[in-house]
Amino acid sequence: MSIRKQTLYNGEWVDELTCKEFVEWVTDYLEDKLPAEDGRRFDAHLAQCSGCPHYLEQIRQTIRIAGKLSEASIEPQARRELLRVFASWKAEHQRGDDPQ
Amino acid sequence: MDVQTAFPPDRSLIDALRSGDDDAFAHLLDRYHASMVRVATLYVRDRAVAEEVAQETWIAVLRGIHRFEGRSSLKTWIFSILANQAKTRGRREGRSVPFSALYDSQESVEGDLEPAVDPTCFKGDGWWRDDSHPHEWSNTPESQYLSDEVRRCVQRAIDALPPAQRQVMTLHDIEGMASEEVCNMLGISETNQRVLLHRARSKVRRALEQYFDEH
Numbered sequence: 001m002s003i004r005k006q007t008l009y010n011g012e013w014v015d016e017l018t019c020k021e022f023v024e025w026v027t028d029y030l031e032d033k034l035p036a037e038d039g040r041r042f043d044a045h046l047a048q049c050s051g052c053p054h055y056l057e058q059i060r061q062t063i064r065i066a067g068k069l070s071e072a073s074i075e076p077q078a079r080r081e082l083l084r085v086f087a088s089w090k091a092e093h094q095r096g097d098d099p100q
Numbered sequence: 101m102d103v104q105t106a107f108p109p110d111r112s113l114i115d116a117l118r119s120g121d122d123d124a125f126a127h128l129l130d131r132y133h134a135s136m137v138r139v140a141t142l143y144v145r146d147r148a149v150a151e152e153v154a155q156e157t158w159i160a161v162l163r164g165i166h167r168f169e170g171r172s173s174l175k176t177w178i179f180s181i182l183a184n185q186a187k188t189r190g191r192r193e194g195r196s197v198p199f200s201a202l203y204d205s206q207e208s209v210e211g212d213l214e215p216a217v218d219p220t221c222f223k224g225d226g227w228w229r230d231d232s233h234p235h236e237w238s239n240t241p242e243s244q245y246l247s248d249e250v251r252r253c254v255q256r257a258i259d260a261l262p263p264a265q266r267q268v269m270t271l272h273d274i275e276g277m278a279s280e281e282v283c284n285m286l287g288i289s290e291t292n293q294r295v296l297l298h299r300a301r302s303k304v305r306r307a308l309e310q311y312f313d314e315h
Contacts, residue, residue, distance in 0.1 A: 018225065019228045023215075027294055051228040063301065070276065073134050079130075081155070083126060083129075
């Protein structure tokens with residue numbers, strides 16, 4: 001094991017993180033699962049690297065675009081059919097077999 | 101996720117549904133049906149069958165609504181019924197791999213074999229090489245990122261993921277489910293879930309990078 005370089009971040013010395021490690025920590029970082037010390041190393045790297053902030057932003061954009069895929073809506077035909085199902089369910093219950 | 105607060109609380113929806121309120125049912129259909137179809141495709145791999153599974157789920161929801169005790173949220177309850185129906189259907193059709201098999205497989209454990217970024221992008225010291233340095237994808241406004249073409253690119257990349265990664269990314273990032281819900285639904289640990297999510301997002305990012313490089 002080689003000795004890790006240290007880097008000064010917010011007045012504290014932390015072990016330097018490489019870009020190769022950074023990209024593997026991104027999900028834990030975004031999901032807020034990095035231990036405090038690792039979080040500082042991550043932030044320190046983010047402050048001193050010119051590529052990784054873009055990488056992090058790209059991952060955020062990826063998540064944002066994926067989130068937009070949920071905006072699809074129900075097909076009108078399925079909606080009509082299901083509302084009919086609801087109407088007949090209601091009719092059944094109003095005939096007196098409502099468990100309430 | 102962000103609009104959740106605009107919806108009526110479960111309690112009043114459940115009461116309205118029990119009393120036969122059409123608007124309450126229509127509201128639930130508009131809110132969840134499309135998501136249910138998408139989630140069902142994770143198990144049956146065929147959109148038409150997924151649509152049927154979602155419709156059968158609504159029937160089961162109506163049959164069970166008077167017995168529903170509200171120990172989980174209405175959404176969680178509906179989706180757990182959906183998952184059960186979809187799994188049963190998938191098994192019957194012999195189309196889906198048993199779930200536990202997916203998560204016991206190599207796919208979920210051997211982390212180092214699947215780096216987030218091609219290792220040749222880094223120099224010997226682990227920092228970016230000049231020619232693979234990440235850069236801003238585009239100077240165009242936000243709307244550009246959300247064009248139909250970009251969405252299709254992301255959808256294709258997600259469709260191409262190994263099953264367990266596809267399931268986790270669909271539930272977590274598309275459907276906006278909390279990690280805990282995803283773990284419960286898939287029966288996996290939170291760590292395992294995060295590993296799968298990490299690989300999935302990394303691959304989809306690569307697909308987008310390629311797309312933006314070409315456009």
